[in-house]
Amino acid sequence: MTARVSSVDARTGAVLELEAAPADTGRVDAVVRAAASTAPALSAAGIPGRARLLRAISDAITQDQEPITAAADRETALGPARVHSELARTAYQLRLFAEVLEDGAFLDITIDHPDPDAIPAPRPDLRRMMLPIGPVGVFSASNFPLAFSVAGGDTASALAAGCPVVVKAHSGHPQTSELTAAAVRRAAVAAGLPAEVLTVVHGRQAGRDLVNHPLMKAVGFTGSLAGGRALYDLACARPEPIPFYGELGSINPLVVTPAAAAQRAERIAAGLAGSFTMGLGQFCTKPGLAFIPAGPDGQRLTAALVEAAAPVTAGAMLTPSIREGYAAGLAERVNHPGVRAPLASVPGELVGPHVLSLPAAELTDLFYEECFGPLVVLVEYSTVDELVAALARAPGTLTATIHSGTDEDGPVSVAARAAAVLRERAGRLVWNGYPTGVAVTWAMQHGGPYPSSTFASHTSVGTAAIHRFLRPVTYQDTPPGLLPPELREENPLRLPRRVDGAYQLP
């Protein structure tokens, strides 16, 4: 008898057996082949067909929002407000990728006309455009059952690029995944495409089989460093290696300059409390390390932070293994020499916020590792040199935040010095705000040096995420009748393009 996939209520532990079963190697092979067989249809659909697909998916998950959000809340305990707003974000991001398609710049159309007199050698007619890279595997995140899951950013950008998708559902929200997949597949058919442009599989071995399958051409992943690195290593070790775009964990340092602390310690503390406890700290952009000045202003900030965070209600974490990992990471830090606990909350079934603090001189490598959960570590620095040296030890991170004083914007300010060090380590620099909350826009960067992501040159949020799933091809001296419409001289699709070196808007 085949084992069933279990959907667990994150609050009560109650188990629901789903119709779905973990996919064995044969099933993964069949799923991937079916996905790959839809690639020609997705490609042929072109910009209008794929924009229609994305909008149809957006509509379908909105239509199904009640059952989907109910399942997501039950499986993650994130709360109805959060899962509803996450569904809205997911629907929005699908529509945004339809706009990316219609904008056309993602195709990077580049035309060089032939030039018999070119230096250093005569030049043929060359026309370059982006193609879909091929079938993409998507690994859902535990902490975003919608926005980084079946119909999330990886899927939206891959489908936009023209790549069929196979999703490895997260074991923390299999029912949400099944319901979302059903909406996506119904939308695909409504948009005139095969349902198999997206399929969900369950099970850890299915994930490995997906990464190893010869027809897969890229992977998107959001999750832990250990799990992500193991899959990254698989992707690199294939006979034909494929890019594994992984987001693996981030410490998101936050700096409060002496001027900022003097001017508004309490206000910063209130914002920080909201940011590190939001969703029980289960965000990849949670500020894990906050650097504050030693002395009275820092003490005021600490006191205000404790006051603001203390009333936050303890809650259920996403899964038992995340809760266990958090408890272990917390214990290790609490027991570290020099660490104090201005706000402590012993984690049991429910988990509440925790504030630790230590002098910068006591920092060890442990504190530069992510601890996923409602913990912030306050690091008290005595001099700016000590601050800068501590920041320079930070590994790659998704974000880094600087709270600076009013008018503290000169090139030799503490803020400027901190920014110079952090820019080398982070994908996004935030001023006078908080890193949680990642806007889905053209200018967003969600990815940074390792381990925050496996390829610092890419993003998993925002319109640029589509570039992960494209590859260029150049047509040389091609008879006009054999050119794809995107590359035709008369520009029938009215695409922006670079012609003989000059960029032209349509």
Added chain:
Amino acid sequence: MTARVSSVDARTGAVLELEAAPADTGRVDAVVRAAASTAPALSAAGIPGRARLLRAISDAITQDQEPITAAADRETALGPARVHSELARTAYQLRLFAEVLEDGAFLDITIDHPDPDAIPAPRPDLRRMMLPIGPVGVFSASNFPLAFSVAGGDTASALAAGCPVVVKAHSGHPQTSELTAAAVRRAAVAAGLPAEVLTVVHGRQAGRDLVNHPLMKAVGFTGSLAGGRALYDLACARPEPIPFYGELGSINPLVVTPAAAAQRAERIAAGLAGSFTMGLGQFCTKPGLAFIPAGPDGQRLTAALVEAAAPVTAGAMLTPSIREGYAAGLAERVNHPGVRAPLASVPGELVGPHVLSLPAAELTDLFYEECFGPLVVLVEYSTVDELVAALARAPGTLTATIHSGTDEDGPVSVAARAAAVLRERAGRLVWNGYPTGVAVTWAMQHGGPYPSSTFASHTSVGTAAIHRFLRPVTYQDTPPGLLPPELREENPLRLPRRVDGAYQLP
């Protein structure tokens, strides 16, 4: 006593001991640290400073062209005409990257203004731009002592991006490498930058140490599948993995449709003879497999090819190990069942052209592997289905070429069917021409699915090569005084940019 680096005359085997020594691990560490220390200066130089650097390097290697080309000819036996034209190409490509800088689009400036009413959530001010990825290692190619070497495309694109470069010189042309490096370093100083923006190291272990050094952030490589894959594996296995942009070998299939063979078998044969024997077939774009129709037109083509290739003079290959590799690969193919040799030339010290042929039905995996040297394998197909099936077995390749008949440009033509299959496997599709000869332009693509390159999404030739060495950073709600000039609202550098979703030319 320290071992010296040996420069070998490719024609006579005469050895010249250079002043340089193979770099041990300590020396590589010192070199990489010195390179990394120049990163702030390269970044601060900005577009004008780096454009000046690239043009100064172009001038310096042109000024030193006599000693450089003399060394290159002696070390590679490629001949004075070839090395002179390669130097011109190298100088040109440096200048082209100065134009890429001044164009500014490579920075991908993207600005989203804040929007408190944004759907699904209020949005901060976000400004995204590209930064240099960090120090880059460049592995020179055996077969391009200038254009894919010390001052070649990898170096030009990395310096343009703002990345310091450490070159692992190819053992086949160490003297050329030293002379070129001296010109580059002189030019750097003349352009007001430290000489250490580029350093050359020698030795196989130095190459491994370079890939493993924690300060290195990316690698560019052109070479063999075995050597490249070993280094790729090192790069992926680092504690902090880095992208290894390798070009590892390519079979470059060429198709002659029945219509093309009927119309101009002799003309195609003459061009093909020139292409596969150019530089003794030591090109990554050498057509290795040519598909021709079985029957009289194919026979005419074969006869004409033999006639055109037979007079090509035997010559010295680049290095003894390349010659040995070629002899072994050739023997394996000659002895394969079903293979005939319309033109044979037993490889000794000097190597001449070789034409093999076999029916498509006899093809095995061996023929889909690169054989680096003056060999083309003619594959005779009996039906279009047989042709398409044989093409579908091809691995990733840098190029694929189609010779089609006059007016053969319909969507169901043989040419269209072949193109549809080859487009999935190649980075560049060439019509009615030959793949050797890679123009350095905006629209060039030199890279394709594995094993032709390790990342199909990138190119090592043409202006897009710069993207390999950049990573994005987003500034959120940054005080104007702390924004880099590239991101300032008033656009002081007059850069092209996308603002609130709309692309704007300056």
